[in-house]
Amino acid sequence: MELLNFKHQLGLICVMLLLPVLCTSQDTFTCSRATYYGSPDCYGNPRGACGFGEYGKIVNDGNVAGVSWLWKNGSGCGACYQVRCKIPQFCDDYGAYVVVTDFGVGDRTDFVMSPRGYSRLGKNADASAELFKYGVVDVEYKRVPCRYNGYNILLKVHERSNNPHYLAILIIYIGGTNDITAVDLWQEDCKDWRPMRRAFGAVFDAENPPRGDIKLRFQVRGSAGLNWVESKNVISSDWNAGAVYDSEIQLD
Template sequence: MGALQLHVFYLILLPTITSQVISKQGEWKSATATYTKQADASIITEGACGYGDLHKASYGKYSAGLSTMLFNKGSTCGACFEVRCVDHILWCLQGSPSVILTATDFCLPNYGLSSDYGGWCNFPKEHFEMSEAAFVEIAEKKAEIVPVQYKRVKCERRGGMRFSMSGSAHFFQVLITNVGLDGEVVGVKVKGSKTGWLPMARNWGQN
């Protein structure tokens, strides 16, 4: 890691498609939702976005894994969604309250099961695997799966963006968290003290 200490890097985020994403806010779309059980009713384990302890990343209590269709190979990591339970008189809470979620994980498809029973995250289904704490704010806990509506919303973050560097003598890796606005990172360039701006590539999740 000595190489990390010898170089000064400048990072710039490229909001290439931010305006396109923001323009879609306010449009409710249909999906389904389940929840994952954790000891404290929230998602705390590291997910496919690479955030590590989600409570330390401030995403823990209101977070969700996304199906293949929504996850978009990790580019949706950090995005915020407003979700509400609809059209189910037995399981949806009265008044259809909504909750704001952050995309932190990938919901694996299970093609051994029907997309209508067990294979909730099979392509091209749009599905949210929510934290238990978030799910019970919109639906009855005993519900197995509920119909929902969702829309993209701006992420309310505090403290500014965070850059966590790791790697070795052979490569550098940067984890970017706490991103506001639409929450996504669509492009990054890095500049060394003796180089021009060089494009970085997504390794996995938000790394």
């Protein structure tokens, strides 16, 4: 076999070195793979690892996804992504806009999408049907802002909560490209903030929470780095499982 001359070897090395750059340089898109999971109604999974419940089934009209390393131990829950596949004859130029509601691992995939979300990858119904036959497709994706027009961040008291002994909360409708990395509650008797525990996914909890109205603040990771943002509203002292409170704030 004839050996490659030095010029050809150098060219091959340059191409190999550039491949990772080519996968991330197109308007900050990252190369990956995506698949889908079975669903009787094509919507999301209300039992997803983020703990979103019915919200995780219907948010974004059911265009949702489970992710692997993007899950970030739960702080990636609620993040929004633009995902587009790379088969020109079948794939829509814009692709799908999906919200992370679950943890999911496929065949070297970053996204395990609801059937509704996966179908949005195709140019039309016929193209989407062809993509379903593939099962797994090459994609590129990027983080995009979540937009919840008309909604502030809502605080939902989780169904496992039991006043006054145990409080768990779920934070939903987080706008922009922000992650909630920690939650504190105000301890009035100590005049100090007390950290809540990330119980699982996007659910934070505390045993023996303070009596009376409960004030919360959130540690937010976004384009401006890490910042603390305090809710303008409180969780009332008579809180019960299932109650929802408007924080009266939204993140850009």
